[in-house]
Amino acid sequence: MSEQILVTRSSMPTMEEYIEEIRPIWESHWLTNMGEKHEAFQLELQKYMGVPNVELLTNGHMALELSLQAMNLQGEVITTPFTFASTTHAIVRNGLEPVFCDIDPETYTMDVTRIERLITDRTCAILPVHVYGNICNMEEIERIAHKYELKVVYDAAHTFGETYKGRGIGNFGDASCFSFHATKVFNTIEGGAVCYRDPEMGRRLYELKNFGIHGPEEVDAVGANAKMNEFCAAMGLCNLRHVDEEIAKRKVVVERYLEHLEGVEGLHLSRPQPEVRSNYAYFPVVFDEKLFGASRNEVDDALAKNGIGARKYFYPLTNTFECFHNKYDVDETPVALHVAKRVLTLPLYSDLALEDVDRICKIVLELRR
Numbered sequence: 246m247s248e249q250i251l252v253t254r255s256s257m258p259t260m261e262e263y264i265e266e267i268r269p270i271w272e273s274h275w276l277t278n279m280g281e282k283h284e285a286f287q288l289e290l291q292k293y294m295g296v297p298n299v300e301l302l303t304n305g306h307m308a309l310e311l312s313l314q315a316m317n318l319q320g321e322v323i324t325t326p327f328t329f330a331s332t333t334h335a336i337v338r339n340g341l342e343p344v345f346c347d348i349d350p351e352t353y354t355m356d357v358t359r360i361e362r363l364i365t366d367r368t369c370a371i372l373p374v375h376v377y378g379n380i381c382n383m384e385e386i387e388r389i390a391h392k393y394e395l396k397v398v399y400d401a402a403h404t405f406g407e408t409y410k411g412r413g414i415g416n417f418g419d420a421s422c423f424s425f426h427a428t429k430v431f432n433t434i435e436g437g438a439v440c441y442r443d444p445e446m447g448r449r450l451y452e453l454k455n456f457g458i459h460g461p462e463e464v465d466a467v468g469a470n471a472k473m474n475e476f477c478a479a480m481g482l483c484n485l486r487h488v489d490e491e492i493a494k495r496k497v498v499v500e501r502y503l504e505h506l507e508g509v510e511g512l513h514l515s516r517p518q519p520e521v522r523s524n525y526a527y528f529p530v531v532f533d534e535k536l537f538g539a540s541r542n543e544v545d546d547a548l549a550k551n552g553i554g555a556r557k558y559f560y561p562l563t564n565t566f567e568c569f570h571n572k573y574d575v576d577e578t579p580v581a582l583h584v585a586k587r588v589l590t591l592p593l594y595s596d597l598a599l600e601d602v603d604r605i606c607k608i609v610l611e612l613r614r
């Protein structure tokens with residue numbers, strides 16, 4: 246049997262490139278607190294993402310949590326449960342109430358036809374997720390937000406490097422929150438960023454990420470600590486040089502998967518979206534047991550037996566988490582529940598060998614009955 250294949254593998258520069266990047270940190274002894282690398286990376290990101298404003302943070306979760314806090318919101322936030330724990334936790338940890346909207350069965354993003362009926366006089370914001378890098382119906386979300394005067398914060402953790410109608414994906418909504426976690430298309434080991442519209446939001450984010458400190462003797466706000474350190478920023482500078490190449494390699498892997506799996510009865514695959522430059526972040530497959538002949542769990546087990554790590558991403562739904570003690574009714578998001586029970590994301594990273602993709606697909610297809 247060949248070696249183990251994990252669901253993802255972090256992109257890294259050569260060690261030499263990273264050492265060159267961190268050499269000045271050794272010389273200056275400046276390890277964190279908005280040093281040279283932090284400032285350089287923030288600027289490079291702004292250019293790459295084509296956005297007017299970006300604030301670096303320790304991780305994508307703090308990007309979400311502090312964005313909501315920066316907006317001084319109260320009441321209910323419309324979101325989806327088909328996401329990583331972070332999205333819902335960011336809402337709850339701000340003392341806000343998540344209101345779960347179902348998802349679209351094609352893109353797995355918020356079903357925009359269901360948003361308006363969830364709006365009450367307590368709704369303050371919409372927090373949609375560009376899940377797997379599939380872009381939400383932003384025109385409709387922003388039309389609704391404008392009509393009801395709601396804030397829009399996108400969970401853009403999966404969308405680094407994507408564009409919509411030629412514009413960087415960070416340009417939409419009041420804020421878009423990115424994750425640069427080790428498992429993402431682009432990583433800074435741990436890290437995150439917020440792209441935002443209003444400069445006042447930038448000032449708030451800065452004080453929230455740095456204890457509210459404005460000067461050596463000036464603390465104006467009750468902030469947290471969510472600063473990106475110099476080593477992470479240096480990793481970001483290195484990985485940013487190669488990210489387009491990484492995305493191009495991912496595309497080749499995805500195309501190989503499609504060669505094997507497209508059109509197979511009982512498998513539902515994500516379609517390319519019009520006017521979106523994709524980053525090929527994930528390869529989710531929804532298994533219809535009756536039509537395909539094997540369930541998602543059977544496929545997952547068969548892959549695991551062969552040393553291949555797929556992931557039930559996103560299962561369970563966040564509105565069923567034990568920490569919420571049955572507070573939410575999962576029957577209100579039936580499409581999300583349907584998908585969560587059947588979805589499996591297959592291994593995908595830039596240097597996944599095409600022969601390994603062939604092997605993975607062979608194992609999957611052999612389960613057809």
Ligand SMILES: Cc1ncc(COP(=O)(O)O)c(C=O)c1O
Binds near residue numbers: 305331402403437
């Ligand atoms: C959809 C989504 N939102 C938020 C996060 C949180 O990002 P981080 O792990 O960088 O805190 C993640 C990922 O890990 C994610 O997948």
